[in-house]
Amino acid sequence: MSIAASLKQQPQNETERADWWRGAVIYQIYPRSFADSNGDGIGDLNGITRHLDHVADLAADAIWVSPFFTSPMRDFGYDISDFRGVDPIFGTIADFDALVERAHALGLKLMIDQVWSHSSNQHPWFEESRQSRDNARADWYVWHDPKPDGSPPNNWQSVFGGPAWTWDARRGQYYLHNFLAEQPDLNLHNPDVQAAILDVARFWFARGVDGFRIDALNYTMHDLELRDNPPMPEDGKPRTRPYDFQLKQFNQGHEGIARFLERVRGVADEFGATFTLAEVGGDFAETQMKEFTADDKRLNSAYGFDFLYADKLTPQTVCKALAGWPGGDGEGWPSWAFENHDAPRAVSRWADPEHREAFLRMKAMLLLSLRGNSILFQGEELGLTQVDIPFDKLQDPEAIANWPLTLSRDGVRTPMPWQATHEGLGFSTGEPWLPTGPDHAALAVDRQAGDPESILNWTKRMIALRKAQPALREGTLHDCRADGSVLTFERRQDGQRLLCLFNLAAERAAFALPDGARIIAATGTHEPNLAPYAALIAQLES
Template identity: 65%
Template sequence: MTLARAQTATPWWKGAVIYQIYPRSFADSNGDGIGDLAGITAHLDHVASLGVDAVWLSPFFTSPMKDFGYDVADYRDVDPIFGTLADFDALIARAHALDLRIIIDQVYSHTSDQHAWFQQSRAGRSGDKADWYVWADAKPDGTPPSNWQSVFGGPAWTWDARRQQYYLHNFLKDQPQLNGHNPAVQEALLATARFWLDRGVDGFRLDALNFAMHDPALTDNPPAPDTNRARTRPFDFQLKLYNQGHPDILGLLARIRTLLDEYGARFTVAEVGGDDSDREMKAFTAGDTRLNSAYGFDFLYADRLTPDLIADAVGNWPDAPGVGWPSWAFENHDAPRALSRWTVPEHASAFARMKMLLLVALRGNIFLYQGEELGLTQVDIPFAELLDPEAIANWPMTLSRDGARTPMPWIGTAPDMGFGSGAAKPWLPFGDDHRALAVDVQQADAGSLLHWTRTVIAARNAHPALRRGSIRVVHSDDAVIAFEREEGGERLLCVFNLGATPRDWPGPTATGETILAANDADMARLPAFSGLVVRR
């Protein structure tokens, strides 16, 4: 199975635009209120119309859904709520026919406690799977083996009566930690990767990768110094030096890269969060023997979009030998919608256009989360209706992930906005303002954000300087940032006013051809929330 897109000396993924689909919430083909693979396949024409290069699918594997698919019970099958392996094969075939590549999540740090591997491992201290997870005896006083804390709250250890030991879980207790140090575990994970590569996938997003290995000595983490940031979980009170980020992860990454290189033109991107993420992302992507890219968190949880934030983020990834290639996202399934974090409703329309232009102007790969092309906002879901285990555990200090996972609105006049057949209530509610933002409504409006998204992605694809060129910040103040993108003799100046007050053009008046202008920006004046890309 091949794609129509011609291969070039530059890898297809370098500078790619990748569209993230959260399967539960994209489209429901069978009327049960939950999105599925057949629903995705039926709507891939919409994705292709944006001009993106690839689709990242969040987990669709067999799972008890305690963490909505990130607790995998079978790495090599599709959960029945999403369909079958045949449905996945049909999705791959349709995507490739539309010149779209498919990237899937791989969760290598933990499984579900319902996975057959864990069921065998917890049965006793002997057997071929006994050391596939992280087990440890209690301290003499019966307390856990170390002070490590779970991301979702509380100790990262749970007692198991069958083995008379604690097992490690960096997330939910239903997500036991794999022992990534074990060569047999690595072989099983590589075999899983090969299974999906043989079915035609074009790459992997590796979830929570810096949790893949721990310190075998189970050394206590030291307390974290006070940073004046709110601490909402016990996890926030520690420096995570020993429960994640072990140096031996690099050896596993080299094995993953060797496998993917066998298949050619494949792509890997690491999800690396946490206090030490910058160093870990650089290590995971350094040179030509590890991963292709790392997924930065700089923008995902920022409460404001500022010139300093942008300058710092792009400055962390210089175009220098041995430094990896970054990937950026403003939104995803784990982070609150950017428009609800960065602006107010009366400015949302203008801000969304500026934000979209900024995203396509960044150096690196860019990820567009489903509904971002429509300007969807965060949905305020009452506590009684929350499903997200993290939000429930940390209420009300954590903005619910459910609010960013609400169903995609396809048809503004349909009772369920075209998400399904209407036979069953969608698994999460729609936002009150989402009906007016539906795909069919924006398709009929030439001035909509949907059409603007297509325009700016097309420009990125047409201009090598935007897609893969170097970046250099030339101006930054309290509201305005300007940077140059350059590649192969093409030099573009990108200028953005992130503030609500019009601003004069920074520095000498520019001359050249206007490539893109958001919200009436020109080379003399930058209205509120505007942006301009000019060929120098």
């Protein structure tokens, strides 16, 4: 069956199902870099609204919009000073409502980030909390006395470098911040804080939001005994921050998080067919993802960093990640991403320039063949490369603090190229907040849209294939195997069996299709053997 013929099997009103998210393709938008509507060089909500046709044309099921909330922008929106406000940089609450309306008119669900582990130090809650030890919000953040020698309460380290504790003279105590000192940790052990956060969730659900991606979820509760983290066993990985020297056993992943998520699920259920997705990183990510999504009474799905920071894409890496989600009773639903706003472009990590075109086609087919949800980061459908941002133009606080040993997150956050020959590549009429990629004009949307062989149009075909084949969208996964550079697994649903096969190397590889197999999609040559980064999906006899 051809890809075109298989589209006739696509169910109608796919996003109207209560479990629309199961097997969904989710398109992540980083607002600062997607589209600028007012010429100030920074993307905004109106820019997103004006370019949603692009996402609808991809046939994605949903968009996930990264933070647009009121913020001092010390961590570009992940330091929130009003959980219910829209930062003027991005527009107004009316602009957000218009975005929701336009997304729904196009058949797109709309998800937004929720950042519940911390706030900005300019949030009114924190400004009140730091005033004294006995005010109404004194216990809304994590405060503790110093050790007798004046040093921090324990050895916990910040992700951004240095101790995870900052001294506050007004309280005469330290406060916890797992990220920047300007991002104090909320005390989610406090029932009043939980109630406030649940009210924030209700606020956004009531405005028509269809789901949440919850940032740094495993940081939302800490060990109440404040026990020291043990040293990280030697693993051969480079250590560029003090944070890398510890096993993060006590500053994240508290058992109380799972109980709180049952309350979150209850709020989501109040509003009908909503979707909740956890971001979970760290040393115990797989265990915590399972806890956070267990028994259909917590969150719907979770994703970690199996691929986001992997130096190489190997069959073993893929099979190990998939093995963590076998589909047993009470297990949540996985989501997968190869790129996001924090992780470098996959094509720059995993392929040499000579083979990028072939690799990008294989990568799209692989991501859209995995059991779970597929998350595409803006520009991934264009094959955008990582941009090398010079030090004098860096915006990322982590990269600046750890220069030059930490790869800048700015390199994946560069402006979306819409028009190849326009100033700023059609992103803005002003100077963009980050430089555009030197090779991104050739990859611009307008240049690729009219080319049937472009990566953009290939990605559209792969999304269409996923939607047309029930086994790819929601089926079970079986027999994941690594044979040299060749990865194979089966997807099955209602008697349908699909063999998915990928050469993950820049060299040719031998393979043999089973008797009776019929190829329904392929990239690269596969006879007499697989070309570098060739891939195919074949219908097997039942």
